[in-house]
Amino acid sequence: MDTEITVRVDGVPRRLTVDTRTTLLDALRERLGVTSPKKGCDHGQCGACTVLSGGQRVLSCLTLAVTQAGAQVVTAEGLASETATTDEAHEQRHEQRQHEGTHDGTHAAGRCLHPVQRAFIDCDAFQCGYCTPGQVVSAVGMLDEFARGWPSAVTSGTEAPRLDRAEVAERMSGNLCRCAAYVNIVPAVQQAAEASAARTSEGAAGTGVAR
Amino acid sequence: MKPFDYRHPADAAAAVRTVAADPDAVYLGGGTNLVDHLKLGVAEPDLVVGVTDLLPAEIEELGGGALRIGAGVSNSELAAHPRVREWFPVLSQALLSGASGQLRNMATTGGNPLQRTRCVYFQDVTTPCNKRTPGSGCSAIGGWTRYHAILGASDQCIAVHPSDMAVAMAALDAQVRVLGPDGERIIPFTDLHRLPGDTPERDTVLEHGELITAIDLPAQTIARRSAYRKVRDRASYAFALVSVAAALDVKDGVIADARIAFGGVAHKPWRAHRAEEALRGAAASDSSYRAAADAELADARPAEGLEGGNAFKIPLLRRTLTATLRDLAREDA
Numbered sequence: 270m271d272t273e274i275t276v277r278v279d280g281v282p283r284r285l286t287v288d289t290r291t292t293l294l295d296a297l298r299e300r301l302g303v304t305s306p307k308k309g310c311d312h313g314q315c316g317a318c319t320v321l322s323g324g325q326r327v328l329s330c331l332t333l334a335v336t337q338a339g340a341q342v343v344t345a346e347g348l349a350s351e352t353a354t355t356d357e358a359h360e361q362r363h364e365q366r367q368h369e370g371t372h373d374g375t376h377a378a379g380r381c382l383h384p385v386q387r388a389f390i391d392c393d394a395f396q397c398g399y400c401t402p403g404q405v406v407s408a409v410g411m412l413d414e415f416a417r418g419w420p421s422a423v424t425s426g427t428e429a430p431r432l433d434r435a436e437v438a439e440r441m442s443g444n445l446c447r448c449a450a451y452v453n454i455v456p457a458v459q460q461a462a463e464a465s466a467a468r469t470s471e472g473a474a475g476t477g478v479a480r
Numbered sequence: 481m482k483p484f485d486y487r488h489p490a491d492a493a494a495a496v497r498t499v500a501a502d503p504d505a506v507y508l509g510g511g512t513n514l515v516d517h518l519k520l521g522v523a524e525p526d527l528v529v530g531v532t533d534l535l536p537a538e539i540e541e542l543g544g545g546a547l548r549i550g551a552g553v554s555n556s557e558l559a560a561h562p563r564v565r566e567w568f569p570v571l572s573q574a575l576l577s578g579a580s581g582q583l584r585n586m587a588t589t590g591g592n593p594l595q596r597t598r599c600v601y602f603q604d605v606t607t608p609c610n611k612r613t614p615g616s617g618c619s620a621i622g623g624w625t626r627y628h629a630i631l632g633a634s635d636q637c638i639a640v641h642p643s644d645m646a647v648a649m650a651a652l653d654a655q656v657r658v659l660g661p662d663g664e665r666i667i668p669f670t671d672l673h674r675l676p677g678d679t680p681e682r683d684t685v686l687e688h689g690e691l692i693t694a695i696d697l698p699a700q701t702i703a704r705r706s707a708y709r710k711v712r713d714r715a716s717y718a719f720a721l722v723s724v725a726a727a728l729d730v731k732d733g734v735i736a737d738a739r740i741a742f743g744g745v746a747h748k749p750w751r752a753h754r755a756e757e758a759l760r761g762a763a764a765s766d767s768s769y770r771a772a773a774d775a776e777l778a779d780a781r782p783a784e785g786l787e788g789g790n791a792f793k794i795p796l797l798r799r800t801l802t803a804t805l806r807d808l809a810r811e812d813a
Contacts, residue, residue, distance in 0.1 A: 270485050289486040289528070292515070312516050316582060325556075325585045331515045332586070335486045336508070336530050411581055419560040422576040422716065427565055442716035443580020 274338040278303055279347025287334045294318045294329035296337075297344065305345040305402040309445070316444035319403040319410070320344050326410025328443075345402035348409060350380035384468075385409050385461040394457035396448035404444045408458045411440045412465060432462045481518050488530045492659055492693060495531045500661040500689025507531050507691060509591030510554070512583050517596070521605045522612060532588055536694055539563065545699035548657075551590025551692045555645065556581070558589055568697060570706035570725050574648035577710040580717050590692035593646045593656075593672060596683060597639035597747075598719055600624065610636045611680040625785030627719060630793045631746040631777075637680030638783045640744055641673055642719050647743035648708055650751045651725040654697050660690040669695070673748030680747070702727045702737055705811055709804040710743070711796060720744035722797040728764075728808040735759045735768065735809075740801070742776075745793060752776040755801070764809040766802055773798040 275284045278301060285300050294311075297303040297320070309317030311330045318330040321343040329342075385408045388394070395401045415432060423439045424430040437455045446454065489495045499505040504526035508514055517523035536550025539561050547563060558564060559575035575584065587595075601607045601619035608617035620628055620638050628638045646669070654669035672684050686692075706727035712718040723743035729736040738759040740752040755772040762768040777798065782791035 270483060272486065289484055290481045290518070311519070313512060313583060316580065319582055326582045327586050328512070328582045331512050331583075333486070333508070333511060333515060333528075336488075336511070336532075407582065410585075414556070414560075414581065417560070419556065420565065420572065420576060422573070424576075427562075439716050440581055443582045 272335050272338075274335060276334075276337050276339070277341045279342070279344055289333065289335050291334045292330055293320070293322075293332040293334045293337050293342070296334040297329060297342070303344055303346060306406075307399055307403060309400065309403075314445075315400070315403075316407055317400050317403040319407045319444065321406060321410055324410075324413070326407050343406070345386075345405050348383035348386060348405065383409065384464045385412070385458070388457040388461035388464065389454075392453045392457035392460060394450060394453040395446075396450050400444060400446045400448075404441070404446065404454060407441060407444045408461060411458070412462055415440065415462070416465075416469075432459060434459075481521070482524045484518075484525050485527045486530065487527065489534065492531065492534045492691060495529050495534055496659050496661055496689055496691050498527070499529050499691070502527050503688060505529055509551075509588045509594075510583075510586035512579070512587050513591075513595040517603075520603055522596075522603060531691065532591075535588070535590060535691075542696070542699075545701070547697045549589050549695045549697065551588060551694055553589045555579070555584040555587040555589070555592060558645075559584065566704070567699075568648070568652060568703050568706065570651060570703065570708045570727060571645065571648040571697070573708035574644040574710075574723075574725060577708060577720075577723070578644035589645075589695055592643055593649070593669075593695075594684065594686075594692070595643055598627065598642045599639040600627075602639060611639055611676070614679070614681045620785070621783065623785055624787070625783040625790045626787070627721070627744070628783050628785075628790055629746050630780045630782050630790060630797075631742070631750055632675045633747065633781065633783065634676045634678065634680065636678055637676035637747065639676070639680065640746060641683070641748050643749070644708065644710060644720065644723060644743060646673070646749040647723055647741045648725045649695065649697075650749035651706070651727060651739045651741035652697055652700070652703055653739075654695050656692055657694040657696065658686065658690045659693045660687060664693075666696075670749075670751045676747045683747075700727075700739075702729045702739060705729065705808055706739070707804055707808055709800055711800055722793055722800055724797070724800050724804045726801070726804045726808060728759075728805055730764045730809050733764050735762050735764050738772075738805075740772075740776075742797060742801075745780075745797060754778075759805075764805075766806060769802040769805040770798060772805075773801045 273286045307317040309315035313331045320329045421439045423435045437458045506525040508530045535552030537552040540548040559572045565572045602609045607619040649669045656667045710720045710723040720743045725741045727739040738756045742750040755776040758772040758775040
């Protein structure tokens, strides 16, 4: 049965008619041409299809598109330019001018990478890259959960945990990497966490909030 | 996938009327299990009724240390709630030991207990399964039984319930609030799930159309010293081979009271009343814990099967219970 829905995808309202059986993943990839969420297992076991819906990381392969009417969905393609600092923006515009003509520019033009994307590049946190968009979106969602003080299975007691290797591995366990690039993914997530904590701290100092 | 209609009624009461009126209608919560079953052909409804945002999404303090958890509260929010972590740590730990961050964000309090077994034969429509197709036979008996029951199974079905949250709820004497076409009723959590018997197709006592709207946790100081311990084939993101939810009250080296439930070993979260009884008044020692495990496991029947069956679960569960209680007693000291 066909249903018309409007979903905001990476900041842009998209109206489409979907069969009730269509998953959010298939709607994004096959209907809207948003191919950064990947179809790995299609059964909620690998995390390659991870997107943010309403700001929370979810699996688009286990989400029916009809349930997302009016939702705000963010994929790896929509992460850029939201949080970059002026310095980073300048640096990236410079890089972009140098690389002009070497990429399609559809999504990256005039945009600055998200700190998690930047950290994945800095740390070489991928090999084949298939799981990477899911890893990146999952890390963005996870860092937000961590900032809100959410515990994990390896968090002991009720004190705020440190984002050490065990915490990152546990909180990212829903994202599998068949190349086993975990050895670089974990430091990338930690680097992004530090970058974001540093920014928060600078902002807090500016507003006089004690930390 | 078989075609189905999708509806999103105005409120929970309308959803109940809609599902109750159609024998082939199902509720859709977080979708983490149902959407997979739609793909696998395990579930073939004519009508899917979305209810997640129609259900209460708050955790309410009822006074005296009791909580009411709306059925729409996500597993993540529930695990992270300060009162849950402080008053019912076993519940927070059980939730966090299950699934992944993404799945916990999607899964709901009302939907989690209603997820179905991950028995590989149940999920494979090409194999006989009495739970999926009554009367077709059980492929697990004599098959691959590593993830199957040792307690309360029948010759029709040896599947186990997969939820971790439900094991903690069973230990905590939770009460399930259910809305049906004839109004509301309250079901003790330990009575929600059934043993398979001759009707393994029925996981719970819920009638068609009944909808879980909330789960209440009664106040109990014993739960403040509680823990969930899960043994599995991977360090994270895997179902339990065995698990233990326990709360312990120790005074002067003697066990005053205990709450214990097992996961991964039965068709329902297994409240271990015999073990609790064996512990009351006993010394807080490893020999008491082992004796309590033996009391509960006296009727355990391992399933024979490939690769030696699942007899390993009996000593594994005995040791897991002993370790859990030892840690709790130490915490109490």
